[in-house]
Amino acid sequence: MTPEAIHTKVVPSLQAALWTIALFIGTVSFQSIGDPVLVKLMSVFIIFLVFVWESAIMFLDIKNANPGKNFDGEVLGINSRLFFIIPIPFIVGVLYYTYPELNILFYLLLPIMGWIKWEYSSFANNIHLHFVDIKPTFIPNKIND
Amino acid sequence: MIPFITSGVSSFLNGSVFPVLLAAGGIIYFGWTYYRANKIANRNRKEVQQDIINRATIVLPKKDYYVACAGSKDTEACTKVSAIDIQQCNFCDSNGKPLDLSLYNCYVVYGDSMKYAGINDNDFILVPKDFNLDSLKSFPEILVIRYREQNENKPLFKVRRAWYSGSIEDDLVKAAQSIMEMPKFNRLTQQEGYKGAEWMIRDLLEKRLVDFKHKYFKGGECQDQYKDIVISTTFDTVKKEIHFSIHPTILIVGNVEESYNVKS
Numbered sequence: 118m119t120p121e122a123i124h125t126k127v128v129p130s131l132q133a134a135l136w137t138i139a140l141f142i143g144t145v146s147f148q149s150i151g152d153p154v155l156v157k158l159m160s161v162f163i164i165f166l167v168f169v170w171e172s173a174i175m176f177l178d179i180k181n182a183n184p185g186k187n188f189d190g191e192v193l194g195i196n197s198r199l200f201f202i203i204p205i206p207f208i209v210g211v212l213y214y215t216y217p218e219l220n221i222l223f224y225l226l227l228p229i230m231g232w233i234k235w236e237y238s239s240f241a242n243n244i245h246l247h248f249v250d251i252k253p254t255f256i257p258n259k260i261n262d
Numbered sequence: 263m264i265p266f267i268t269s270g271v272s273s274f275l276n277g278s279v280f281p282v283l284l285a286a287g288g289i290i291y292f293g294w295t296y297y298r299a300n301k302i303a304n305r306n307r308k309e310v311q312q313d314i315i316n317r318a319t320i321v322l323p324k325k326d327y328y329v330a331c332a333g334s335k336d337t338e339a340c341t342k343v344s345a346i347d348i349q350q351c352n353f354c355d356s357n358g359k360p361l362d363l364s365l366y367n368c369y370v371v372y373g374d375s376m377k378y379a380g381i382n383d384n385d386f387i388l389v390p391k392d393f394n395l396d397s398l399k400s401f402p403e404i405l406v407i408r409y410r411e412q413n414e415n416k417p418l419f420k421v422r423r424a425w426y427s428g429s430i431e432d433d434l435v436k437a438a439q440s441i442m443e444m445p446k447f448n449r450l451t452q453q454e455g456y457k458g459a460e461w462m463i464r465d466l467l468e469k470r471l472v473d474f475k476h477k478y479f480k481g482g483e484c485q486d487q488y489k490d491i492v493i494s495t496t497f498d499t500v501k502k503e504i505h506f507s508i509h510p511t512i513l514i515v516g517n518v519e520e521s522y523n524v525k526s
Contacts, residue, residue, distance in 0.1 A: 260341055
């Protein structure tokens with residue numbers, strides 16, 4: 118496995134594997150789940166996992182294809198924001214499962230998922246703004262001792 | 263036999279174990295491949311970045327910097343020297359935090375007379391632009407000082423370690439004795455070139471003070487602008503001796519905040 122092979126072969130394979138697994142789990146699990154609320158929540162959950170892993174594959178690809186660049190501190194800030202956004206669909210999902218008569222909670226889940234997808238896509242499409250060139254770094258001598 | 267195998271395979275394929283195994287296998291393949299790819303990508307990044315740094319001193323643009331002499335001015339040293347542009351590099355403080363280089367003037371050291379202070383030939387020294395004499399409260403302090411006589415093609419600055427700040431009218435013997443009682447000075451006495459306290463004081467009064475008066479006194483009186491002084495030490499690399507020197511504070515450019523060994 119070389120960096121070139123990662124970019125041209127491995128990343129597409131991982132994308133394909135991810136979607137295949139997601140489709141497989143979705144279709145197979147839907148066969149045995151009778152509860153419509155659970156079916157809806159499972160769909161959302163599977164798509165959520167796909168978002169997260171797609172981002173991880175994207176980050177691997179960018180990291181691999183740009184070895185001479187580092188990322189600035191703002192990348193960590195964006196990741197921290199995602200860290201706080203991610204629990205929201207889980208919380209809303211649990212609330213919908215607890216109160217299934219409140220369909221509004223499910224409808225709320227859809228734009229929340231859209232928001233999460235926007236965050237990941239925006240991060241991916243703007244990551245070039247967070248590149249930092251590698252510079253030689255010098256540590257000071259101990260002086261005046 | 264064959265119908266038995268066929269029915270076994272058929273019930274396996276139609277059962278719930280098969281899809282679970284497929285899903286689990288897919289997830290393991292995904293996870294293992296991702297892990298290996300990430301490891302290779304990280305290793306490659308490290309190698310590429312180290313190569314960039316290794317080649318940087320050859321390919322980085324150069325800039326001219328003033329020379330700060332750590333030794334005698336009567337050497338081959340010039341006014342300026344060409345070295346790598348510091349804006350293309352990161353210079354960190356002792357905590358590892360990158361400095362804002364726009365706040366500093368950079369000088370390149372010529373000579374080894376400051377080696378006991380940790381500053382060597384060709385080191386880059388950073389001196390804050392907003393230096394104020396009032397900030398000199400504790401000693402010793404490494405200072406960049408302007409030469410009083412500015413000769414063409416010769417260094418304009420020198421670097422010295424100052425131990426005392428006061429007036430030329432102070433009791434210089436007492437000042438020298440107070441310097442020699444400092445713990446950091448005690449380390450200097452272990453180095454090559456230290457000739458003893460008596461020699462230091464005698465040299466200060468009979469040579470350095472005489473030189474000072476010759477340069478800055480008029481009609482037996484010190485001119486006002488040169489009365490405030492600092493006393494420094496330096497290691498004469500030719501005579502191999504450590505001695506005091508006296509400098510008017512008006513010629514002080516700033517204190518050396520950091521020094522870096524830079525190959526360029």
